[in-house]
Amino acid sequence: xxxxxxxxxxxxxxxxxxxxxxxxxxxxRHAFLTAKWRDVLMLNYEVDPALLSGLVPSGTELDLWQGxxxxxxxxxxxxxxxxxxxxxxxxxxxxxxxxRLYVRRHEGNEVKRGVAFIxxxxxxxxxxxxxxxxxxxxxxxxxxxxxxxxxxxxxEAHYSWAGRHDRGQLSITVRGDPEFPAEGSxxxxxxxxxxGYSAQRDGGCLEYRVHHPPWRVWPAHEARFEGEVVELYGxxxxxxxRRELASALLVERSAIAVFRGKRL
Numbered sequence: 001x002x003x004x005x006x007x008x009x010x011x012x013x014x015x016x017x018x019x020x021x022x023x024x025x026x027x028x029r030h031a032f033l034t035a036k037w038r039d040v041l042m043l044n045y046e047v048d049p050a051l052l053s054g055l056v057p058s059g060t061e062l063d064l065w066q067g068x069x070x071x072x073x074x075x076x077x078x079x080x081x082x083x084x085x086x087x088x089x090x091x092x093x094x095x096x097x098x099x100r101l102y103v104r105r106h107e108g109n110e111v112k113r114g115v116a117f118i119x120x121x122x123x124x125x126x127x128x129x130x131x132x133x134x135x136x137x138x139x140x141x142x143x144x145x146x147x148x149x150x151x152x153x154x155x156e157a158h159y160s161w162a163g164r165h166d167r168g169q170l171s172i173t174v175r176g177d178p179e180f181p182a183e184g185s186x187x188x189x190x191x192x193x194x195x196g197y198s199a200q201r202d203g204g205c206l207e208y209r210v211h212h213p214p215w216r217v218w219p220a221h222e223a224r225f226e227g228e229v230v231e232l233y234g235x236x237x238x239x240x241x242r243r244e245l246a247s248a249l250l251v252e253r254s255a256i257a258v259f260r261g262k263r264l
Contacts, residue, residue, distance in 0.1 A: 031211070031257035033083055033130075039148060039157045040076040040215075040251035041172050043225050044190055047071050047240050052101050057116050057197040057205040059264035060103040065189040070246060071101050071118070071237070072190060073225060075159030075170045077146060081127075088126065095144040097121040097159055097170070099233060102189070103197055105207070105264075112207075114195030119232060121161050136198050136206060140232075142166075154221065157250060168227025174218035178252045181217055186247050191215045200263070208261035215251045223248030 049062055049069045056062050062069055075097045081088055099118040104111055120139040122128050131139035142161040149156040153175060160169040181187035192214070198206045223245060230238045 030259070032260050033081065033258040034085075035081040035256055036079045037212075037251075037254045037256055038077040038079055039146075040074065040254070041157045041159060041170050041223075042190060042249050042251065043073045043170055043172075043223060043245055044186070044247045044249075045071050045073070045240050045243060046246045047101075047237075051236050051240070055101060055116065055118055055199075056103055057199040058203060059205045059207075060105045060114070060116070060197050063102040063104040063113055063189075065186055069102070070186075070190070071099060071240065073168075073170060073241065074098050074100060075146070075157070076251075078122075083130070091124050091126050094123050094127060095146050095159060097144060097161055097168070099237070102193070105195070105197070112195045113193055114197050114207075114210075115193050116197045116199070118237070136200050155218070155250065163232070165231040166227070166229050168225065168229055170225050172223040172248055172250050173221045174250045175221050176218065178216035178218045178250075180214060187217055187219070187249055190247075190249070191217060191251060196258070196261075198261070205264045206261040207264055209259040211257040211259070212254050215254055217249045217251050220245075220248035220250070 046068055047070060052062060052069060075095065078096050079093045081092050098120040100115045101118060103116050104113045117137050120131060120137055121142050121144065122139060123141060123144045125141050128139040128141050131137040142163045144159065144161045147158040154173055156171070156173045158169065158171045161167065181191060194210055196208045196210055200206055225241055229241060233241070
């Protein structure tokens, strides 16, 4: 299965790259990967920019909100995954948990706001292989689980993982109806991201587009993270994740499409 996916990707990459204008309006049939994201839980922490300097991919710069830098611990349900339009047997539905930072890249008059992953956690080896081989992402496998509780008054989401030397649980409770983030808000800064950037082994960078509609979000009524993550993220970032949250939110369901990458 891994070899088949990588071979299909190589064949597909040999075709002509669509223009940027076409890409903005392209249907999911042009994407390398499509899926549905559900119950996206985002725990956001302010962090000293100096802690992130070595994690920013070349060709990009740290993106700031009101002069402050952030990382987010994110958990979500990855559903109905297809690669090149083909369902991946036994790997269509799974949980993902990732730690990300926020970067931007200037290209002409455009500012491309995106994310770079510090670490991704998935339960399936084939999924981790796709991320590592094709996008050079820092992706590891761990057993994961989730729990959702919904009633008339509130909605709860919980994601967890457990490894030999690390474990964690993300939790959030929200109330009311989701809304689009206010213009200029921290929530808008966090969720309006349409590019991914991945550092390469030779010091280069891979840029890829992630298409999704604008997201509506619930602000947290309660949220927390508990775990032991020194081995996974290092002592400095582990300490950041023990601090008070800057904000937390839950995103409603969304279709997504990930397009082929290009080297910068």
